[in-house]
Amino acid sequence: MQFENSLGHAKSLDEDDILKNFRAGFILPQHQKEDAIYFLGNSLGLQPKRTEQYIQEVLHQWGAFGVEGFFKGDQPWMNLHQQLTSTLSEIVGARPHEVVVMNQLTVNLHLMLVSFYQPQGKRNKILCEAKAFPSDQYMLQTHVRQRGFDVDKTIIEVGPRIGETLIREEDILTAIEQHKDELALIFWGGLNYYTGQLFNMQAITAAAHDCGAKVGFDLAHAAGNIALNLHDWNVDFACWCSYKYLNSGPGAVAGVYIHERYHNDSSLNRFAGWWGSKKETQFLMQKDFVPEPSAEGWQLSTPSPVLYAAHKASLTIFEEAGVQNIFNKNVLLNNYLHFLLQEVIKQTPSEHMRVLTPGKAGEKGCQVSMLVKNGKQIFDELSANGVFADWREPDVIRVAPVGLYNTFEEVWKFSQILKRAINKFSK
Ligand SMILES: Cc1ncc(COP(=O)(O)O)c(C=O)c1O
Structure with a gap:
């Protein structure tokens, strides 16, 4: 698939997503009265709304x-x-x-x-x-x-x-x-x-x-x-x-x-x-x-x-979603994330960020680990902007958007927040 670095493209990917309605089945943490960007499926997956009833x-x-x-x-x-x-x-x-x-x-x-x-x-x-x-x-x-x-x-x-x-x-x-x-x-x-x-x-x-x-x-x-x-x-x-x-x-x-x-x-x-x-x-x-x-x-x-x-x-x-459909969307979301991270690298001072996770199919899952200069400051900036990411000492930020409740739009927004944060702390 040919990806584009634009909100419009991200939205059109969401439009075409056969799993798009499943997000509504989860409780999303809030940030300033809006849905936070929760990219921690690799840590603690979100709560399905039906869990309480079960x-x-x-x-x-x-x-x-x-x-x-x-x-x-x-x-x-x-x-x-x-x-x-x-x-x-x-x-x-x-x-x-x-x-x-x-x-x-x-x-x-x-x-x-x-x-x-x-x-x-x-x-x-x-x-x-x-x-x-x-x-x-x-x-x-x-x-x-x-x-x-x-x-x-x-x-x-x-x-x-x-x-x-x-x-x-x-x-x-x-x-x-x-x-x-x-x-x-x-x-x-x-x-x-x-x-x-x-x-x-x-x-x-x-x-x-x-x-x-x-x-x-x-x-x-x-x-x-x-x-x-x-x-x-x-x-x-x-x-x-x-x-x-x-x-x-x-x-x-x-x-x-x-x-x-x-x-x-x-x-x-x-x-x-x-x-x-x-x-x-x-x-x-x-x-x-x-x-x-x-x-x-x-x-x-x-x-x-x-x-x-x-x-x-x-x-x-x-x-209900279909196991294979979920895996397919996980791959697509992750490919989009990898694509956008390369865009971030192009638009930030050189050698400020390196993606550790392989980009090739068969060598990765939902998670992307990034080695970032001034990593802790950038991680804190992500959190202040409503992104739930994960910090691993000494210098790695991990994110894992997942097919069941994350969107392509969130992946795009995340890349913008990350780009701004790196530019802010590279001065
Ligand atoms: C790869 C891996 N192995 C083992 C564990 C330990 O799991 P638990 O605390 O459920 O025993 C974790 C926890 O995150 C993990 O990520």
Whole structure:
């Protein structure tokens, strides 16, 4: 598509947008009595208007039926889970029984490491991205220590080359090849939280399997953002949170994918809890744990119907909008943003701003990370002008317009505000 740097063009893109009516289904934060420009889908997605009603229904059911709400009422809580996994499995490209909704992201990553980090002899190493999200690093370190290994010798990090910001795919594949006899697990963030770089999960998975290692992904910044195909890519496991692109609220219940080949694999360790029991026998209170033969077999505890309700409210919007339509609009919005940022660069003093996120299709999602001189001042200026962006020390501004509630007009306005801010603070 041929983009133009004008309000009229942005408005015409909005006119043609088949998802334009979905914005009205969200509560937009206000700035000086107008809708703020909320570009933080990568941090906390906005609240769907229907969420309150979905939660109210759970509260009503609790009030009306007490514990029997698990089995009675319009939406018995025991069945709620099944209502979530069909849309979610479409979002992550899995089969419904490969997806389970439970806990939070870091907790789930720990559970997956229990099952998928099975060091044997010299095959005990974990390969991961350098500067992964801190929680992921702590999580990996804990498992390595807990199995009695030295963190520095066991976790192999692959980072950008000196002077570069992005990690080259060839360097990941070379590292896998170099360590092929020692790798137990390759664990990677599907889309890097800092740079916005999207990785080739299919290629990483194939290389991991070729060398006999398991492979898992943290999809916090990918789920609901870009099209995924976890089952066909043959990924072993993946975890994500639901409060970013999945708009399910702060501390939302998270999601896990586990490839179906493991559902009956009793050789895998797992932490067991009664909620993972085979459904027919869960309430027989037997001594031995018999897991449900699906991803649900990894559940531990009684889930919260309140959190399920908030998740479901959001997933129904994905369903109504069409998952692929959302991904298509995300791409278009992001392409427009990249185009306008190049215009900003042309219209501001040289070397004041650099876009870290790759501009090429297949290497990015909704997010764009920018390295800006006097970054904190510029970030504060954006906030003062009603832009919700995100500041990451030491010098990065991140924004992520999303298809369900952002507009092309907002992207254009943002570029104007950014240009003015850079010009103001470059004097
Ligand atoms: C990439 C990534 N991994 C892990 C986490 C931790 O998530 P949680 O606090 O839900 O466990 C986050 C949180 O933003 C994240 O961005």
